[in-house]
Amino acid sequence: MRIIITQNMTLDGRVEMLDDWFDPQAQDEELSAELMRQSAHEDVLLLGRQTFEDFRGYWPLQTDDTTGVAEHLNQVDKRVVSTTLSDPGWQNTTVISSDPVRAVTALRDAPGRDVILTGSITLAHALITAEVVDEFRMFTYPVWQGRGRGFFPEGAPAPRLHLLESKSFPSGVVYSAYSPLT
Numbered sequence: 001m002r003i004i005i006t007q008n009m010t011l012d013g014r015v016e017m018l019d020d021w022f023d024p025q026a027q028d029e030e031l032s033a034e035l036m037r038q039s040a041h042e043d044v045l046l047l048g049r050q051t052f053e054d055f056r057g058y059w060p061l062q063t064d065d066t067t068g069v070a071e072h073l074n075q076v077d078k079r080v081v082s083t084t085l086s087d088p089g090w091q092n093t094t095v096i097s098s099d100p101v102r103a104v105t106a107l108r109d110a111p112g113r114d115v116i117l118t119g120s121i122t123l124a125h126a127l128i129t130a131e132v133v134d135e136f137r138m139f140t141y142p143v144w145q146g147r148g149r150g151f152f153p154e155g156a157p158a159p160r161l162h163l164l165e166s167k168s169f170p171s172g173v174v175y176s177a178y179s180p181l182t
Contacts, residue, residue, distance in 0.1 A: 001043060001112040003104060005124050006137040009151055015121055016148030021141055031139075031169040032067045038137070039072050043112040046104065048120030049082035055119075056090045079103075079115075081123050101130045108132055125153040135179050136161065142172040 007015045008022050027035070047055065055073065062070040078093040081100040088095055096103045104127055107115050117124055127133050138151065152158060161178035168174045 002134040010145040014148040021143040044115040046117040048123040051119030052080040
């Protein structure tokens with residue numbers, strides 16, 4: 001399977017949401033369609049514990065969601081990395097309590113399509129540092145935050161990237177996908 005990190009970020013490359021610049025329900029139709037297009041190739045949703053708890057506390061409760069996101073998230077195979085969580089409390093969820101890099105490397109070696117990690121900054125940084133990421137997807141919002149953790153780990157060598165695709169949306173969000181140059 002391919003390991004893909006998908007992040008929402010600001011113009012200054014910040015993925016840590018310290019200000020009120022992202023609302024999962026306030027997306028234009030074209031952006032929602034792009035997200036669902038990508039989700040159609042997702043075999044596994046990979047999350048760190050905090051992002052998982054945020055998702056679990058929000059998405060299963062969205063019974064009026066017309067985008068299909070809530071239904072997809074309820075059905076997809078979810079893996080949550082945590083050493084403290086024993087009962088995930090959300091259907092189709094498996095807890096990874098061992099070394100996350102080793103577990104993700106095993107997923108990468110398994111047959112299938114995409115393992116998509118979103119949010120989960122600490123986990124994303126660990127996978128970037130371990131060089132096990134096959135694709136980086138960035139949804140850049142027209143906001144400057146000026147602080148917070150970035151897409152890539154601070155102080156780590158920046159990977160050289162090859163642009164795979166890019167498009168803009170009526171909301172001003174710009175999507176870009178990159179693969180690491182080997």
